[in-house]
Amino acid sequence: MAFDGAVFEAREINAWRGDRHILRDVSFSVRPGEFLKVTGPNGVGKTTLLRVICGLLPAETGELLWRGKSIRGRRDEFNFELGHLGHLNSLKGDLTARENLKFLAGLRTTLTPELIDQTLDRTGILSRGDLPSRSLSAGQKRRLALARLLLADAALWILDEPVTNLDTAGIKLVEDLIVEHVDQGGMVIAAAHQRLLDDASCLRRLELEP
Amino acid sequence: MTAVRTPTLAAVKLVFKRDLTLAWRRWDEVTQPLIFYVVVTTMFPLATTPDLSALSKIGGGVVWVAALLASLLALEALFRADVEDGTTEQWVLSGQPLGYLLLAKVAAHWVLTGLPLVIMSPIVGTGLGLPTSAWGVLMLSLLLGTGTLSILGGIGAALTVGVRRGSVLLSLLVLPLAMPLLIFGARAVAMQMDGDSPAGPLQLLAAIFFLALSLGPLAMSAAIRISVEN
Amino acid sequence: MWTWFHKLASPPHAYRILGNLAPWFGWASLALILVASWWGLVKAPADYQQGDGFRILYVHAPSAWMSMFAYVVMAVAAGVGLVWRIKLAHAAAAAVAPIGASFTFLALATGSIWGKPMWGTWWVWDARLTSELLLLFLYLGYMALRASFDDPQRADRASAVLALVGVINVPIIHYSVDWWTTLHQPASVTKLDKPSIQIAMLIPLFIMIAGFQLYFGWAVSRRLRGEILRRERNANWLKEAS
Numbered sequence: 001m002a003f004d005g006a007v008f009e010a011r012e013i014n015a016w017r018g019d020r021h022i023l024r025d026v027s028f029s030v031r032p033g034e035f036l037k038v039t040g041p042n043g044v045g046k047t048t049l050l051r052v053i054c055g056l057l058p059a060e061t062g063e064l065l066w067r068g069k070s071i072r073g074r075r076d077e078f079n080f081e082l083g084h085l086g087h088l089n090s091l092k093g094d095l096t097a098r099e100n101l102k103f104l105a106g107l108r109t110t111l112t113p114e115l116i117d118q119t120l121d122r123t124g125i126l127s128r129g130d131l132p133s134r135s136l137s138a139g140q141k142r143r144l145a146l147a148r149l150l151l152a153d154a155a156l157w158i159l160d161e162p163v164t165n166l167d168t169a170g171i172k173l174v175e176d177l178i179v180e181h182v183d184q185g186g187m188v189i190a191a192a193h194q195r196l197l198d199d200a201s202c203l204r205r206l207e208l209e210p
Numbered sequence: 211m212t213a214v215r216t217p218t219l220a221a222v223k224l225v226f227k228r229d230l231t232l233a234w235r236r237w238d239e240v241t242q243p244l245i246f247y248v249v250v251t252t253m254f255p256l257a258t259t260p261d262l263s264a265l266s267k268i269g270g271g272v273v274w275v276a277a278l279l280a281s282l283l284a285l286e287a288l289f290r291a292d293v294e295d296g297t298t299e300q301w302v303l304s305g306q307p308l309g310y311l312l313l314a315k316v317a318a319h320w321v322l323t324g325l326p327l328v329i330m331s332p333i334v335g336t337g338l339g340l341p342t343s344a345w346g347v348l349m350l351s352l353l354l355g356t357g358t359l360s361i362l363g364g365i366g367a368a369l370t371v372g373v374r375r376g377s378v379l380l381s382l383l384v385l386p387l388a389m390p391l392l393i394f395g396a397r398a399v400a401m402q403m404d405g406d407s408p409a410g411p412l413q414l415l416a417a418i419f420f421l422a423l424s425l426g427p428l429a430m431s432a433a434i435r436i437s438v439e440n
Numbered sequence: 441m442w443t444w445f446h447k448l449a450s451p452p453h454a455y456r457i458l459g460n461l462a463p464w465f466g467w468a469s470l471a472l473i474l475v476a477s478w479w480g481l482v483k484a485p486a487d488y489q490q491g492d493g494f495r496i497l498y499v500h501a502p503s504a505w506m507s508m509f510a511y512v513v514m515a516v517a518a519g520v521g522l523v524w525r526i527k528l529a530h531a532a533a534a535a536v537a538p539i540g541a542s543f544t545f546l547a548l549a550t551g552s553i554w555g556k557p558m559w560g561t562w563w564v565w566d567a568r569l570t571s572e573l574l575l576l577f578l579y580l581g582y583m584a585l586r587a588s589f590d591d592p593q594r595a596d597r598a599s600a601v602l603a604l605v606g607v608i609n610v611p612i613i614h615y616s617v618d619w620w621t622t623l624h625q626p627a628s629v630t631k632l633d634k635p636s637i638q639i640a641m642l643i644p645l646f647i648m649i650a651g652f653q654l655y656f657g658w659a660v661s662r663r664l665r666g667e668i669l670r671r672e673r674n675a676n677w678l679k680e681a682s
Contacts, residue, residue, distance in 0.1 A: 018591065019674050054303055056439055058525070080215065080305030088296030094235045095228075103228040104297065107221045107304045107311070109213040148300075153213035365605060369598045373588045382584055383602060386577035387609050390616035397623065418612065429605055432522070436597045 006067050006081065006155050007031050008053075008187060013062035015045070015052050022048050023059070028206050030156070032185040035178055035200065037192060040208035046191035047087070049208065050160050053189065054084050066156075080108065083154030085162055089145040093134030097125060097144050100133050105151035115151070123147045124173065138165040146177065157181060159190035171196075221306045222314040229318035240322050247280040247327055251334040266339030270348065270399030273335050274355070274392055277327045281356055282384060284323045285363035286370075286377040288315070289434065293371045299438050309427025312434060316364040316426075324356030340399070347402040347412070351395040354415040361426035362387050368433035390418065449528050451668045452677040458661040465658035472651030479644035496554045502649045503547035504568060506656060507575055508610070510540030514582075515607035518600035530596035531671060533603060534586065535663035539656060541579035547572045567621040574613050578606045592671070 008030045015023040022045040030036045038046045051057040053064065055075050064071045071078045091100050101116050120126040123143040128136055133144060142165045149157065157178075163171045175197050178188050182202045190196065197203055216224075233240050254272045255265055265272075292298045292315075301311050331352050332345040340348065366384040370376040394415050398408035480498035514536040521529030551569045552562050563569070585602055589595035672678050 018593070051439075056299065056302065058439070076305050076307070079303050082303060084300070084303050086296060086299065088299070090296035090300045092228075092232060092291075092295065092297065094232055099228075099231070103224055103231075104300055106216060106224050107301070107306055108216055110216050110220070151213075362605075365601070369585065369602060370588070379581075379584055379588055382577070383581045386574050386581060386613075387605065389574055390609075390612050393616045393620045397620065414616075425608070429601055433598065433601050436594055436601065439594075 004185070005032065006187070007065075008156055008189075009065040009068075010053065011063045011065070013049070013052060013059045013064070015048055015057060015059050017048060023052065023208075026062070026206075026208070030187045030189060030204075032155075032187060033182050033202060034204055035182050035188045035190070035197060035202045036204050036206055037190055037196060037198075038206045038208060039192070041210065044208045044210050046208060047160055050086075050158050050189065050191055054082065054158055055079070081155045082158060083149045083152040083156070084158045084160075085145055085149050086160045087164070089141050090148070091133045091141055091144060094132060096130050097133055097136065097147075098129045100144060101148055101151060105148045108152050111151060119147045119150050122150065122177075124169075139167055139170055142166055143170065143173070146174065150177070155186055157186065157188040157190075159188065159192070161192060162190060163192065163194060163196065216306070218306055218310060221304070222310050225301075225311050225314040226318045229315055230321070233318070233322050240326075243280040243284040243323050244326050244330060246283055247276050247330065248334060250276040250279060251337060254338065262339030264339075266341070266403070269335060269338035269340045270344065270403070271392075271396040272338055273331055273340070273348065274352070274396045274399075276334070277331070277352055277356060278359060278385070278388055278392060279381075280327060281323055281359050282363060282381050283377070285319070285360070285367050285384075286380050288319055288364060288367040289371050289437070290367075290376075293434075293437055298434060302435060302438055307427075308431040308434065312364065312368070312430045313361075313423075313427045316360050316430070319364075320357060320360040324353075324360055327356055328352045341403065344399055344402050347408050348399050351398045351408075351412060351415055354412070354419045355391045355395045358391055358415070358419045358422045359384070359388055361422040361430075365426060365429045365433055368430050368437060371434075371437040391415065394418075449526050451528060451672050451675070454528055455665055455668050458665050462658055462661040462665075465654050465661060469651050469654030469658055472647055472654060476644045476648035476651050479647065483644075494554070496550050498644055498648050500547055500550035500554060501645060502652045503543045503550060504572055505649060506652045507540055507544035507547055507572060509653075510536055510543055510656065511575065511578070511603075511610065512607060514540060515603040518603040522597060522600040522604070527596070527671065528668070530600065531667040532660070532664055533600065534596070535660050535667050537579060537583050537586075539659050539663065541576065541583065543652075543656075544572055544576040544579060548576065565621065567618050570617045570621070571614050574617065575610070578610070582606065 010029070011027050013023050013026040014021070026049060028036065038049060040046055048057060052059045055071075055078075066074075066078050066081070090104060092103075095103065097120065098116055101119070102111060105111060117126060117129070120129050123146050125136070125140050125143050125147070128140055133141060136144065142163075146162075149159075162174050166174065171194070178190075178197060179200065179202070181188060251272060254268075259265065289298065292301075302308055304311070328349050331348050332340075332342075335345065335348055362384050363380070366380045367376075369383070370380050373379055394411035398411040398415070401408045401411070476498065480495055514533045517529045517536065518533040520526055521533060548569065551564075551566075551572070555564045555566075555569075556562055582599055582602055586595045586599045589598065669678070
């Protein structure tokens with residue numbers, strides 16, 4: 001899988017939350033093969049920035065460019081190449097793990113049972129495939145959310161605190177997935193408190209200041 | 211990318227199927243509006259008179275009011291769970307036209323709530339003295355009316371997601387907008403019973419339904435984006 | 441032209457301009473309303489059918505007209521705010537709502553007062569009164585929705601969607617209520633309709649409408665200034681000015 005030549009660029013992004021001017025003239029770019037880690041103290045605007053990139057929050061001024069062209073008016077196209085993992089796992093408790101993937105990841109890409117099984121295996125929850133997701137542990141639910149992200153087959157990953165609720169093995173899984181993704185030419189933008197691939201060569205940092 | 215993009219129609223069907231699946235696993239919740247419907251229509255004879263011929267004069271109207279109230283009761287929670295667990299956010303980000311996904315959800319909701327009300331209407335109508343000859347018009351008018359109401363209610367539910375005491379607010383917002391449906395629907399039944407042709411109001415109900423069908427998804431998707439953007 | 445528009449959409453400019461305009465609106469409206477009242481109450485001839493009671497028409501009809509006008513203004517402002525994300529437009533919609541609701545209430549009250557001596561009841565399910573009642577519900581729903589959010593942005597945008605859905609519905613509601621009232625009395629005229637029109641009656645009516653429009657301008661200017669103050673309370677331009 002090669003994600004060809006896509007570059008994501010943010011120029012002079014300004015965003016408010018209510019009355020507070022949270023993001024001031026934030027600019028950066030991410031190229032294929034890069035992992036951009038967004039850091040900063042609590043409340044500085046990491047989640048806000050990620051949500052602005054996804055279009056879940058409006059930016060008062062500034063521009064977002066994908067493949068060199070502004071995203072404005074082309075949101076759906078951009079969204080298809082974007083994979084988002086937020087604070088919430090977006091799981092329905094009454095559906096099984098497999099069904100959750102079928103009904104959510106399946107909205108973006110056509111899924112086969114083999115592909116679903118493969119992905120559940122990769123994230124280490126294949127044995128839980130037919131259990132209702134409410135009976136999964138917090139860590140397993142996070143892994144299921146990661147499975148959904150994998151199935152999206154998106155070039156740009158936006159991860160907000162991806163290792164929440166994960167044990168050491170889970171953190172290693174996230175790191176492996178990120179490395180695999182960028183090795184194939186994908187891009188990752190992640191907001192994380194913890195150590196996450198801090199020594200990797202593909203890592204670049206964006207430190208937000210209050 | 212080697213993955214095949216899901217066509218919009220397939221995505222819409224997935225959403226529809228998902229909601230039916232979810233409802234099937236909690237089917238006791240699905241029957242509640244129906245029971246409410248029967249209870250409310252029972253209140254009218256008890257409040258006025260057991261005389262069926264007197265009741266039949268307002269029977270069509272009573273069935274309609276009860277159907278509107280029962281539908282609204284069920285609509286309040288339409289989007290709540292999906293917004294709370296983050297699914298709606300993923301739909302916004304899915305690259306599929308949001309309006310159609312939401313319409314699929316509303317359609318599933320209608321099949322689970324509106325359609326049973328329509329099917330039960332001859333039964334509750336009989337309790338209010340409505341003759342068999344009125345059943346067809348009653349059901350057809352309710353079919354169109356509950357369909358439109360599901361869409362209007364979907365817009366209202368999308369606007370009021372997460373608001374405390376949202377169900378009262380939802381009714382306050384949606385009922386005034388639903389008054390034309392009530393006027394045309396109840397009147398169609400009465401006209402049928404009087405021997406006049408109910409074609410006029412039925413056609414108007416159909417026109418309103420198609421208007422709602424075309425503009426509803428736009429309004430719902432705008433409303434959902436507003437609820438999710440924060 | 442666009443620079444003028446952009447300037448207008450900036451809160452400090454709007455605040456200043458509205459502050460200058462408001463007194464003009466206020467005095468002109470007072471003058472016109474007084475003239476129209478005198479004309480309607482004193483000078484215009486009594487109607488041969490309804491006697492003097494009909495004179496309340498001179499308040500009832502303009503109020504009803506204004507209630508509709510205000511709703512359209514509110515919806516347009518809300519739409520502009522939603523599509524072009526102009527905060528001042530949202531503020532304008534918020535300012536207009538209670539004023540429109542008051543006109544609606546006035547129309548209902550005067551309609552009721554008109555009806556009592558004519559038909560002996562305080563309420564009549566006449567087409568106009570029923571439409572006004574439903575319009576009042578739409579206003580109240582709009583204001584209730586606004587009030588239910590803590591986040592002002594969400595309040596603005598959600599109520600804007602509601603106002604637009606409402607404005608599309610208003611003609612449908614009107615038509616359906618009209619249809620509903622004519623069913624039992626196919627040949628009758630709207631009960632609270634104007635008696636046979638003479639020019640002498642139209643003049644005070646138009647003057648009153650003009651007076652109400654200016655009152656609307658005055659009231660909205662004042663409310664909008666209040667809204668601007670409230671929304672911009674942390675802004676620099678306000679701190680510098682005071």
